[in-house]
Amino acid sequence: MSDLKTRFDAAVANSKNLSERPDNATLLKIYALYKQATAGDNAEKKPGFGDMVGRAKWDAWNGLKGTSGDDAMQQYVDLIESLS
Incomplete structure (x- = not known):
C-alpha cells in the first residue's frame, strides 16, 4: 500500500472526529474529493x-472531473489536516 493511500485512509478516519463540523461548502469539497479519489x-x-x-x-x-485519483487523495489529506 502506498504512503499516499495510507495517509488518505488516516485522513478519512480523522474526518469523522473533527472538533467542529465544517461549513456546507467544505463538506461538499470533502465529499467530492473522497468520491473522486x-x-x-x-x-x-x-x-x-x-x-x-x-444535486x-x-x-x-462533477467539478473535479479529470482530476487524478492521487491528486484527489492528496487534496483530501491536505484539507482534512487543515481542519484538524
Whole structure:
C-alpha cells in the first residue's frame, strides 16, 4: 500500500472526529474529493430538481472531473489536516 493511500485512509478516519463540523461548502469539497479519489470521474445521472442535496453533491463531484485519483487523495489529506 502506498504512503499516499495510507495517509488518505488516516485522513478519512480523522474526518469523522473533527472538533467542529465544517461549513456546507467544505463538506461538499470533502465529499467530492473522497468520491473522486475512490470512484474516479462522475458518471452518474444528475439528480432532479427536487433533490437539492443530491444535486449539490453531484455538482461538487462533477467539478473535479479529470482530476487524478492521487491528486484527489492528496487534496483530501491536505484539507482534512487543515481542519484538524
